[in-house]
Amino acid sequence: MARVRAGSNGSSRDQRGGDGFWDRPMLINLLADVLLLAGGVLLAWAATVALQRLPVLPLKQLLVATPLDHVSRAQIEHTARNALSGNFFTVNLESARNAFERMPWVRSATLRRVWPDGIELTLEEHRAAARWTPLEGEPRLVNQRGEVFFAASGEALPVFAGPEGSAARVLERYREFGAGLAASGRRPVAIHLSAREAWQLKLDDGVVLELGRDEPKHPLAERVHRFASHYAAAASAAAGRLPGIAVVDMRYPNGFALRASKS
Numbered sequence: 001m002a003r004v005r006a007g008s009n010g011s012s013r014d015q016r017g018g019d020g021f022w023d024r025p026m027l028i029n030l031l032a033d034v035l036l037l038a039g040g041v042l043l044a045w046a047a048t049v050a051l052q053r054l055p056v057l058p059l060k061q062l063l064v065a066t067p068l069d070h071v072s073r074a075q076i077e078h079t080a081r082n083a084l085s086g087n088f089f090t091v092n093l094e095s096a097r098n099a100f101e102r103m104p105w106v107r108s109a110t111l112r113r114v115w116p117d118g119i120e121l122t123l124e125e126h127r128a129a130a131r132w133t134p135l136e137g138e139p140r141l142v143n144q145r146g147e148v149f150f151a152a153s154g155e156a157l158p159v160f161a162g163p164e165g166s167a168a169r170v171l172e173r174y175r176e177f178g179a180g181l182a183a184s185g186r187r188p189v190a191i192h193l194s195a196r197e198a199w200q201l202k203l204d205d206g207v208v209l210e211l212g213r214d215e216p217k218h219p220l221a222e223r224v225h226r227f228a229s230h231y232a233a234a235a236s237a238a239a240g241r242l243p244g245i246a247v248v249d250m251r252y253p254n255g256f257a258l259r260a261s262k263s
Helices: 001-018 023-052 073-083 093-101 167-184 220-237
Strands: 061-065 106-114 118-125 128-135 139-142 146-151 159-161 187-193 199-202 206-211 245-249 257-260
Touching: 061 073, 061 159, 073 093, 093 106, 093 118, 128 167, 159 167, 159 245, 167 199, 167 220, 206 220, 220 245
Parallel strands: 061 118, 128 159, 159 187, 206 245
Antiparallel strands: 106 118, 128 139, 139 146, 187 199, 199 206, 245 257
16 A cells, blocks of 8 residues: 555656646747847846947037027037037936026027938027016026017016016007007007006107007907007197197097106
8 A cells, every 4th residue: 555655656756747837838939039139138227338338439529500680609509518528329308408508599490310420500599579578687688489588688668567478468468559650650569458457558759659458349459549540640739738648548439548758
């Protein structure tokens, strides 16, 4: 009886041994594939690290592809020294683009590699249309797209003021009012939009137009047209009675009122 039990146990061990890992070719092949893939990944990573550390294909030139009016060569060189690190393959163009776009007067920047050792830089500058309300003493301008940006300019520009985020609307109205005033020979030099949506213009002769709020029955364009058509005659008629006209109140539905200057 003892010999029978011993023989039975030995047969079970042999059977279990036959089901082991080394008796399964599919598992062995799968493991080999995984190890081969991992080895390839590690080899590629090691090659990348080595390439980054080796002084191969260093960047030698920055090519500025666009003519510039406001951004100086010194500003570009300073930004490039801090933003363009690595070699031809490893330089981070996205990070460099962000650095160039933080420069004053730069609206957008584009960079591309130029084989074998260069970077081409394309800059779009802001085109100033007006000055915007100062924010804590920092000069701000409005570009031709109605976007506010931080920069200083000595150019003669109209002055805009209004709630934050309204620059594009103010620019659109400024162009509309300018076209409407052309017949009078006057042009706006400042425009203000109040928090209550009331509009005020200052003209190049110093006269202020109180236009008020835009209304469907009495739109702003109609008020500007009324001023352009009738102001000269009204001012001439009032010349003997008013020492000078400071404000023209256009908020009346069918006319306007003249307010004399204090001096």
